[in-house]
Amino acid sequence: GAFNNAGVAMGLIDSNMQIFKVNQASCDLSGYSEDELTKMPMLDLTHQSDRAQSKQLFEDLINGIRQQYQLRKRYTRKNGESIWVNVTVSTVNDDNGDFEYAVVHAQDISQEYQLTQKLTHQAQHDALTDLPNRYAFEMRLQELLDLKDNDEHVLCYLDLDQFKVVNDTCGHIAGDEVLRQLATVLKQGLRKSDLLARIGGDEFAVLMFNCSLDAAKHQLELLLTKIRDFHFIYEEHSFNIGASMGLVVIDAQSTMTEALKHADSACYAAKEAGRDRLHIYTHDDEFLTQRSGEMAWVARIQRALLENSFLMYRQEIVATNGNDKSSHYELLIRMKEDDGTIISPGIFLPAAERYNLAAGIDSWVVNHVVNTLVSARNDGKKISGIYNINLSGHSLGDTRFYDEIIKKIQQSKLDESDVCICFEITETAAISNMTAALHFITELRAVGCQFALDDFGSGLSSFAYLKQLPIDYLKIDGMFVRDCLSDPVNLEMIDSINSIGHVMGLKTVAEFVENDEIFNKIQEVGVDYAQGYWNGKPQPWIID
Template sequence: MTTNSRSLERIVTKIALLVATLVALSVPASYAYGEYTELTDILTYKAKVKATAINELIAQMPETWMYAENRLQGLISHVPVTLDNEHIQIFDQKGELLTHSGTPLTGQTVRVSFPLSDSGTTVGTLIITTSLNAYFFGVGMSIVLSLILASMVYFALRIFPLRALQRANQALFTEKERAETTLHSIGDAVITTNVNGSINYINPAAQHLLGCSLNEALGKHITDVVGLCKAENDEKVDCPLEEALRQNASLSSGEGNVILKRDGSKVEIEDSYAPIHGQNGEVTGGVVVMRDVSLTRNFMKQQTWEATHDALTGLTNRREFERRLQAALSDAKKTGNPHVLCYMDLDRFKLVNDTSGHAAGDELLIQIGMLLTARIRKTDCLARVGSDEFGLLLENCDIDIAFKIATEIKESIGHFVFSWSTRQHSVGVSIGLSLITKDHSHAAEIIAEADNACYWAKECGLDQVTISAASNQGLAARRSEISWVARINKAFRDNRFVLYQQVYRTLNTTAGLKEHIEVLIRMIDEEGKIIPPGHFLPAAERYALMPEIDRWVINQVFSQYDSLIRQRSGKPAIYCINLSGATINASDFLDYIREQKQQYNIDADAICFELTETVAVNNLQSARAFIEECKAMGFAFALDDFGSGTSSFGYLKALPVDYLKIDGSFVKDMEHDKVDQAMVETINHIGHLLGKFTIAEFVENDKIVEMLEAAGVDFAQGYGVNRPVPLFP
């Protein structure tokens, strides 16, 4: 026996002795601990149950319970039953024994006490005592058994390993080189062969990967077990192991190969092939290492798919759609082939979300996506490009055919009924078409055209198909408004907004001596020319820029009010400022007015805010609340363009305004049109009955002024009275 073997024998002996010692100590220790824990748990449980029963007696007889010995005896003897080796005692609050059950115990015991209480106050103690004789007897028996078991463990661990030691020592060197090479190359599945390629070992991972057991594979040639083929076409690939053995070098079959299992399934792998060397360096066999990368590659494919598809509907996402659109544009520039973009926006989709919830909305989008997919060609590209918006790229398709396809899509969606829970919903779709031509510069331009056409389709009454064309005046106006947005924002950055004023003429001195002045806004273009508000305010209103403009006007007037009064040599005036519907609906706008009033210490009666009748009626509740809040701060209010609505007089009593501005469409022709004259007189009369001052707009000449004075109108405004001039000269 070699030195290493003797050393190993000593190690085995020490390990056997250590394990036997652990067995000899751990068994009785575990038994003692477990038994003692169980004993105390049982006593604690009994004490708790008996104490609970006694506490109920105390609650019934708080003053005399300690004298009810018979009832106490019954409770401690039967709830639960007292055993022969238990002694139960009840003490009062002073520690005096009230009663007991069982015989007092001698020798080693264990006891558990539990307080007796009345309404949270301890009035006594319950003590249960039991003998430990049986416990110590059990511990002693466990010690005897553990010594016997430890002896058996010691001999088993010492004798059997030593017998195997000599056999293992003989095969050690032969297996050493093989093990080192295998461990060096190991991935997941490992197969070893002899020099002829016959399998002599496969590990469990290889058995699972190949779908065969070790016994089935032993002795077979590697090519009979490992079926390599190309992933894309199942073309068979030669196993590189034979070449690796010939070259005495490590090889790989390359990427994109799979293993074809017996059941016909495929497994994507990464593999390597290497020779195994003998003691003298000769090739004695080979090792194949294969790693299952199906999950990794599937994950990469999933990541690639998610990068180009919408997670909810499974359709192409906006980024990939724009790439496809750009490719179509490049093709149109190169070949002149016609392609069409359809931009689709669902109608009444918000109603589904509001009435049935977002889960219903999501399911509707999924079903609409499936419906659209079923109606298009495989070569077309359908994408979800927004919340309820879809894009469809029709390649090699002229605009007429695209219009027919879009119309069919519109009709199929219109006939589609979506059911959710107990509700049924019908939606429509507005579609804008844009022909992709070589004149387009980039994909974003095409999307903007189709989006504008889609918007115009909605403006025309929903469920429409509109083709983007220069001849479409509605689309042209839409594009013009969009262009104004950028110009307005740039004008703000460049400080190119100015204020003008138009002074009213007082026709009735009883309306007050203060001069009334309307504040008007103008924009200056890049060349210094004045742009009237009619050019840019419609775009500002449509694209939510009015709150910023209105705040700017208020800040200019409030911050420079003292300067305005000095220009007037100290004469007071009332400045009228127009407000938009979007502005008064902003949640923080009233706070803004309060801050500006406080910051510049302006007299509230010097300011009159104006709302158009349309804005007030369309936002009646919020307009009324806004007006009341402003009037509480001291500001006056005017209702602009009064009479233009269909129910003007019906709403007038609900709005606490101070001034009525008679719509200019009645005023400008009243000298020639008796109906217009009658309307002006009627509005003026009703306004005065409601205690409001009246202002006539669009006063163009002296004849109209005379007629207004005769009718009793309080103020006149227009180019025939005073033309607008800069507010700050």
């Protein structure tokens, strides 16, 4: 019947937690025969670490506290292998309304679980050194701050001196190697309880738990000596590397923003004082937060917004099957200096993000794109196509911003010209602001916009979150695509993300497609669209 032939594993369990009936799919899943399973208590099939929770939940069913529960747990197969399963257990009551038996549905999710675990590790670790990255470090720092304990902890920012000399002299391969070797030196020079992370190109951070300022200073001065003693030899070159360190005490009154800002300021002070030293933040150092370099960028960004000296470049997004001939571009912002120099967003956007100017830039971009399209239409030019626009995390929670966008898009009536605006949001920004992101996406989809989740695989990468977001495109992060020909793990990641995207009804886009060989490979895997330098560098956006 339907029970025996069901494609999902099913079983019936009595009030003694004894399995008394199973279907063939249960046997296939567990590796046991029907006879073996029906002589087995339910908990014997459950991994030892998950038994206590499973027992408690099942007892709740028997006692009528709940009628159903869902659980992600592990089963132990007959061959000893552990598999992850999604289990739904539902009560069947007798005529008196009392528990008679329970129906179990179990689905093998091992592949999805393992992929999520891999992506989570990648999301929280630096690929080069395998140290925790900025996201993981700040998450752990926030956990510490939330404790509001009376213990003293110390945060240290560490910026390498002379690293640029290695890169400029010997290239990025040598630079990568020096970072790998120094990461080992740093780990060996710290206490086992300390958290070391790589938070930027040549920037590291250390969280020293339950550590007085004097103890931290002593430990880090010893570490500075170890760094001075480190000699990096590459081909015929030999380099000495130094470090500038900034320390700040963390206590129950500290906040994330202040702690990071003060450690950064102290590190800056160490560099200004001559490098190769440490500097302890005090409240008298407040002036250091007004950093001349970044503040100069803030002024330039504000001027560019006022004087309209931003401009847009375009990069084509190409259908891999060759059948879709419609125009599809990602539009990319640039800044134009007075002397005509074009500045890439990687130079000015960090300052914009830090000093809350990103939403203003986003607003400029949307207005500029819509106005340009309307003007071109009025001139009789063909404007149909999809135009992707990047949004910062700051804009997701700004209701004034999307009210302005909705009004602008509705007034433009671009949909009547077969124009679709597709907003790209990063996975990290979406998940960090999930409620705001869902509202934002829902509101804008209602006026005909589409959404792409950008850099998928580089951030939090939880497929559970992905299922909640009503998006149209999944953009596979370029770090997988760039090396997919030489790295079979990256290729498998692309294949897995592409498959899951397709199951969810999403179109997939591979970023950083740099040559024909990579294009052919992602075409073979079945990714829907490709984007990258193989098709030319971004060009100024001009509607012919």
